Amino acid sequence: MPKMLKFTRFSLRDFLVAAGPAAVAVLATCLLAYWLVDPSPPSSVTLATGQDNSAYQALGKQYAGALAKVDIRVVQQPSLGSQENLQRLKDPASAVDIAFVQSGSTEHEEAERVGLVSLGSLFTEPVWLFLRNGRNVSKLSQLKGMNINVGPEGTGVPSLFRKILSVNGVEAMELKLGALEDTPATVELLAGRIDGLVFSSAPDAPLIQMLLQTPGIKLFDFAQAEAYTRRFPFLSHVVLPRGIVDLGRDLPPKDYHLIAPTATLVAKEDLHPALINLFVQAASNIHGNAGWFNKKQEFPTASYTEIPVSPVAQKFYKDGPPLLQRYLPFWLANFFERMWVVVVALGALILPLSRIIPPLYVWKVRSRVYRWYGQLRAVEQAIEEVAPEKQAEVYPAQLQRLNDIEERVNRISIPLSFADELYGLRSHINFVRRRVAGLMRSEAQ
Structure with a gap:
């Protein structure tokens, strides 16, 4: 034999x-191509969120839960807010990969220069100006001489509110602008030690919900909201409907006009495409329902952002999730999609x-x-x-x-x-x- x-x-x-x-x-060709296309995303990603009890912090937990389902660990890094998040993204030494940033925080050319991309707009963040009942204010020019908390410089609110004051002919020095964080500022307002405070946040933030229902605290009505949107293209005009907070108690007792930038997900341009895809899919699930200021499926969107939108995100908004990811586990689908090279x-x-x-x-x-x-x-x-x-x-x-x-x-x-x-x-x-x-x-x- x-x-x-x-x-x-x-x-x-x-x-x-x-x-x-x-x-x-x-x-050798397969190994080289595998290395070049980098089909496997990192197992963890760092997300800069916001202050305690803020909408950004609550959303960070939701994104962490969504990506945990595909074994991606989201490390949440607290911050003061939008401006600090943006600075961390710009810093090459920072560990932050992706963050919540408010529209109007930067310029298109600057974002391109430092290598940032947007994953889309997530929701509107109305400017909430809460005042004590004893203050009868119908125009922002009437705030002169008052003590208004706008938050630390690391948030997007101080610069935004200064812009709003400037178009009303009010200089920042004509009133006292406080720099307390959201929770201490709320305590100060309720204690009567400040006249008002400004937030820019989604309505589901716990402090917003509480203040909308607190006796003795009233919300400022931006009656000229449409004019603001003409002066600042990154703002939109939204309406808080009568009774939306509590129909039984008729809260609020009337429609309130508000001005609103949008919250966006911004990432470093070298973030792995598979992670971008996962974040955009998570955003679609988290923000796709109808809200106080938007219709169903209105968000997330590639609109309302001055930062260049990632091609991966644009493809998702145009075509939906990748075909293979609709039928295969994420890791396997991502491997096949990336290995076409x-x-x-x-x-x-x-x-x-x-x-x-x-x-x-x-x-x-x-x-x-x-x-x-x-x-x-x-x-x-x-x-x-x-x-x-x-x-x-x-x-x-x-x-x-x-x-x-x-x-x-x-x-x-x-x-x-x-x-x-x-x-x-x-x-x-x-x-x-x-x-x-x-x-x-x-x-x-």
Whole structure:
């Protein structure tokens, strides 16, 4: 049986020798393409959120829960708010990968220069100006001389509120602008130690919900809201409907007009595309329902942001989730989607290799037979160039050499499909042997 195995229709050893270099080239190409396309996203990502009891902090927990389902850990990093988040994203030494940033916080050119991309607008963040009931304020110019808390500089509110005051002809120095964080500022307002405070947040923030229902605290009505949107394109006009907080108690007792920037997800442009896709999908689930100021599926959107929108996010808003991710687990779908480069590279290699390897295999097998023809040719040259006085010595030696060649040829293992090459060689050996034998007889006579 071991001898029979030598005689097959296919030589695995010769095929491996012929195809080995090509296989190494294909493997090297796959590894290079795998490294270039980076199909596996990091297992953790750092998200900058906001202050305690803020909407950003609550949303950070929701995003962490959504990505945990696909084994991505979201490290939440508290901050003062939008401006601090933006500064962390701009800082190359910062560990923050993605953050909540308020629209109007930067410019398009600046965002491009520092390498930031938007994943879309998530929801409107109305400007909430809460005042104590004793303050009858119908215009912002009436705030002069009051103590209004706008929050720390790390939030987006101070710069935004200064812009709003400026178009009302009010200088920041004409009133006292406090810098307390949201929770301490609320305590101060309820204690009557400040006249008012300003938030810019989604309505589901706990402090907003509480103040909307607190007796003695009233909300400022931006009656000129539409005019503000003309002056500041990043603002939109939203209406807080009568009774939306509590229909039974008729809170609020009338419609309130508010001005609102939008909250956006902003990331460093080198954030892994798979993570961008996951965050956008999570945003669609978290913010896609109807809210106090938006219709169902109105958010998230690629609109209302001055920061360039990531191509991955744009594709999602246009076409929805990637096809494979609708049917396969995230890791497997992401692998196939990202490895198309490998498929292209393999196609570019395999097509020419499929034409080269078969001839190489044939040449490798036949070379085991053809190399003995060199030996036969050497025997023929030896008997043709011998001097008459040496013929008696040379002819027997070459005949013995032919016997050795034949013995070694008989030990060659070759696929059956090439057996005619082997039998042809053996017949040629016999042909040369007969010629030497004939010369020996002639020399003996």
